[in-house]
Amino acid sequence: MSDIYATLQEIVGKDYVSNQAEERYFYGRDPGLMPPHEPDYVVMPRTTEEVQEIIRLANKEKVAVVPKGAGLSLTGLVIPQIGGIVMDMKRMEGIEVNEAGRYVIVEGGVTHAALKSHLQKNYPHLRHSIPDSPPIATIVANAVIHGQGRLTQQRGFNSDMVSGLEVVLPTGEVCRIGSCAVSSYWFSKGPPMPDLSGLFLGWFGTTGVITRLGMKLYPCKKMRDVMLYITDRAELIPDIIRKLSHTEMMEDIVVSCAPLPLRFKGVFNMLVYITGDSEEELEFKRKMAWDALREYFESRDGGFMGVSPYMKPSLLAMPSKDTTRFADVSKGGGFEYSGPIAPIEKYPQYVKKLEELASKYNLFYSSAARVIDGGHSMMFSFSYTFNRADPDTMNRAKTALDEAAEFALDEGGVIWKPNLNEQRMVMERMDPNTLKLLGKIKQLLDPNGIMNPGNWEAK
């Protein structure tokens, strides 16, 4: 074992490897509810070549490797289930923008924070799809788990915006995916060739380490505003979303509900974001949103509410800090969500279940549902807080989340960033031939089974 440590030091330099109890403790956990398991080593490579050398070493020594971004998926995806090496990607922080081609190539550890501020400073007319995860979350990991951000309503999952990959395969070769495999331009992750990016996106690092990723950038309009639509009728939400997305003018649509503050209990808050290059453009979009929902205004089933200047900055912030603050509403330092990707028509049933489970397990809840890709689906979060100092609330939250996941699957959804148990649930329901294909791909790419073992293991 100490040979591995010494070799890792040779590869990345002694300041960037640890096998000490403190790093092993911290990197053996995430903020969610999955049980901890400690790595033997934590290593922070700087270059693709260093990643290759680490992977070759891991193959030789048959030790596991778990690539890690910020570890904020909350579902234990970076907890090394059988120990081994956690590869913390944060020192791979290069950013290269192709302004004319409207894409950026980021190295494996670039954070949403770094890209956001780089664009604001150097390319203020361009933007990327920022999720509401804390800003230290990485672009690559967010794409690896098919994350969603501010542009998801218009452009699909953040992984749909990927425009190329450089991957170190589980056997150590470096491989380019997409247009960058044949050209110096990173404009497409596959088309017009076979789209091999699907071998890596959604796989939780089990099929290789992404060392560079192309991400599409989009026009950043000069102005942005948020409208708040409220209704107390969950059954109307799917139609309201349909009507709003029909305008094809909304940047982002997020529906949220929570039992507190009391004035919002039983009320669904729909945040509708618009952007424009002029006040006229914004005004036109506001009018389109109003017109789309006129029917419900007239029947008194819902209406737009003024957003106070006090509330606006926090609603417009990217990422939204309020999402993170939820972890402290019960003063316990924890929350987790099960987030199925689901048909929008299921919104009322999901909300009912969310509240039922909260009351059954005596938990504080909230939910945010983000519309995906012009209204083809939504991410619905069943979010529950827990108290890290109280194992009982942790158990209750865990049980509630398990039940929520079962329910979401029964109701036609598919679990997003599933933990190990949820992956099992998904694979149990998967078409058997699809499951076999999953297994064959994994076996082919990772013959020694070293990459993030435990995840997507089709047995």
Added chain:
Amino acid sequence: MTQDYASQIHRCFRCGYCKFPTDYSSLNCPSFRRFRFDSYSTGGRLWLIYAWLRNEIDWSEHLAEILYACTTCKNCVEQCPMKFSTDIVDWIVGARSDMVEKGRIPPQVARFFEAVHGYGNPLKLLRSDRAAWADGTKKYEPGDEYLFYVGCLGSYDENGQKMARSLADVLSAAGVSFGILGNEEECCGNEVYMLGEMGLFQTLAEKNNQQFKELSVTNIVTLSPHAYNVMKNNYHQFGADFAEYHYTVYHYTQLLYGLIKENKIRLSNNKAKVTYQDPCFLGRYNQIYDEPRQILQSIPGIELVEMERNRENSFCCGGGSGNFVMDLLAGGKDSPSRARVREAHDTGAEVLAVACPSCLTMFTDAIKAEDLDDKLVVKGISQIVKESLSSK
């Protein structure tokens, strides 16, 4: 103060907002910036303290180093979105004080305490040399308007002494009645407090308060923001009977700006492009951001340019919490002071102005290490004002 940290510390979600300044443009927790392992971030520290309290990990020198690599710069307090944010540094100090009580601290920290205890300063220099810099500056007598509290770096450090000397000269030129404590001055205890040695801190605070009271001190002006902070915010807990006795503490930049406004200091042309480092104990701790800038802007010829991270987003020099002596964050290009002088140089400034002797010493070394000697010079604001004093 620190007592109830154990019942609250589990509330950290390790979300990492505290790693950044407001605009997310870079990493703003100096120890995380330096070491990069998440264990050295605020969340890492809080989770490890919690693990230690629950016996999930044992004490080790590495654990203690992680805890003591925090410079108590308060960037995390500024950035954490949670309701408990204002308590974070108190939690860290609380855990340190538990380690001190159990006698489990890194050797550098133990040496720091021994030096302060034995010599009245962390540099282990003779008490009898404390006023060697003063060269005729008069001792404080009851009736003087200000006690000039010089502090350990101002008294002993070569660069700090220049800062102190300049301030004394400027105050004299402005006709301010003031005096110093000379060799009777004690360490202010700010670092001792932040490092968690509450017994030693109490002794220092009581001694100083006693001395201030005996001399009927009513106004104190400090060279160091660290002394300003601890006297203003922590001394009232110890020693002085405030029912009868009060004193007001100023940082010297507050006093100088007042004197400039009252025309008691006249400034002549001093052409230079200058950038300014907000010291943590003046800025984030005490919200003094404007006066140092206003002083610089009052000097004809000075063009003040801001570093990217400034005011509440300023990046610590790495010297806080005794690290100007222990320097647990030293080593290589990633040390905070070196990163910061590169940022200062990027502004195009030729002078890096500081209001804190600890920033002065950290940056003086960093400029050498970065080979920027002929491009950037670090100076205390008192030195810049002295250079700019009008002879008319």
